[in-house]
Amino acid sequence: MQQDWNIKARSEICEATGQPFTEGEIFHTALFADGQGLRRSDLCEEAWKARSLDATSEPPFSAWRSKFEPPAPPPLEPLPRDDAEGMLRRLIESNDPAHTNTRYLLAVMLERKRILKPQPSPDKATLIYERAGTGETFIIIDPNLSLSDLVAVQEEVSALLSGLSAPAVPPVQETTASDADTSSLAESA
Numbered sequence: 001m002q003q004d005w006n007i008k009a010r011s012e013i014c015e016a017t018g019q020p021f022t023e024g025e026i027f028h029t030a031l032f033a034d035g036q037g038l039r040r041s042d043l044c045e046e047a048w049k050a051r052s053l054d055a056t057s058e059p060p061f062s063a064w065r066s067k068f069e070p071p072a073p074p075p076l077e078p079l080p081r082d083d084a085e086g087m088l089r090r091l092i093e094s095n096d097p098a099h100t101n102t103r104y105l106l107a108v109m110l111e112r113k114r115i116l117k118p119q120p121s122p123d124k125a126t127l128i129y130e131r132a133g134t135g136e137t138f139i140i141i142d143p144n145l146s147l148s149d150l151v152a153v154q155e156e157v158s159a160l161l162s163g164l165s166a167p168a169v170p171p172v173q174e175t176t177a178s179d180a181d182t183s184s185l186a187e188s189a
Contacts, residue, residue: 024067028065029119030060062122103141
């Protein structure tokens with residue numbers, strides 16, 4: 001199952017009842033597999049209990065409980081920053097298989113900073129994270145990196161975060177007419 005999914009952000013209302021969540025309210029998030037990938041559903045406690053009692057309800061791929069925190073207004077930034085989270089978002093959006101290792105390492109970095117919270121996943125090759133504060137879901141493929149792979153991926157991440165997406169190409173030297181004459185003389189000798 002080598003792919004990344006785009007899943008909608010945490011909802012501010014219960015999908016079943018349409019009622020808005022209140023600050024501090026416990027709600028449940030479930031991910032369901034469908035034809036296009038994974039679909040997210042946020043349910044209040046009562047709707048979750050009712051769903052659990054319904055024997056015909058579809059089993060989720062993954063599910064967890066959270067406390068609802070209204071999203072904070074975004075801070076004003078004079079210039080856009082190119083940080084680990086922004087880079088991870090761009091790499092997930094591009095879905096380029098060449099960046100699977102980089103996406104994984106960025107997600108682990110953000111987990112260590114407690115920006116991303118790991119969530120249960122029945123598939124060991126798929127890591128599910130929830131963004132602290134916003135409740136957005138990030139799904140990352142675990143590439144099973146070895147220690148020997150880690151150095152190269154760390155260098156790639158450092159280069160991307162520094163704005164050096166590709167190694168610098170040395171400038172081409174221009175050849176003047178006198179240089180050409182000198183090289184012609186050297187070849188004929």
